[in-house]
Amino acid sequence: MQKLQKYCAYQDRCHQEVRSKLIELGIYGDDLEEIIVELIEENFLNEERFARSYARGKFRFKCWGRIKITRELKSRRISDYLIRKALEEIPEEDYQQELYQFLERKLPQVKGKNDFERKQKLAAYAQRRGFESEYIWPTVNELIGEN
Numbered sequence: 001m002q003k004l005q006k007y008c009a010y011q012d013r014c015h016q017e018v019r020s021k022l023i024e025l026g027i028y029g030d031d032l033e034e035i036i037v038e039l040i041e042e043n044f045l046n047e048e049r050f051a052r053s054y055a056r057g058k059f060r061f062k063c064w065g066r067i068k069i070t071r072e073l074k075s076r077r078i079s080d081y082l083i084r085k086a087l088e089e090i091p092e093e094d095y096q097q098e099l100y101q102f103l104e105r106k107l108p109q110v111k112g113k114n115d116f117e118r119k120q121k122l123a124a125y126a127q128r129r130g131f132e133s134e135y136i137w138p139t140v141n142e143l144i145g146e147n
Helices: 002-010 015-024 029-041 047-062 066-075 080-087 092-109 115-128 133-146
Strands: none
Touching: 002 015, 002 029, 015 029, 047 066, 047 080, 066 080, 092 115, 092 133, 115 133
């Protein structure tokens, strides 16, 4: 139990990660469920806290967009309600500003025969990072228009 408490205290974990760790440690069935319940009761395991910190961290440090963050949270079996709560951690103004700065840093590396091709490549790169088209295109047009 102490090992799992340290595992959860070191960084926020979702239920799926803890469940995988318990299986890795050879704990199954009712014992596994009892341990998870105890970790939740002692506040070592909190999916809302996990989802919020995950969204903040991936946005701030990895520069991921909302689409990619949502996809990753869903892969960890986080509920839609908690995903919406987690995305509230990203202020709209910061989101647009981060996208602009992110694309501005990437722009010198984008090669193309003409502006159209460069815009396409820059937009595709932003989409792979999980940003929405309605934010990407105005930003790309602004950046390529400046150069």
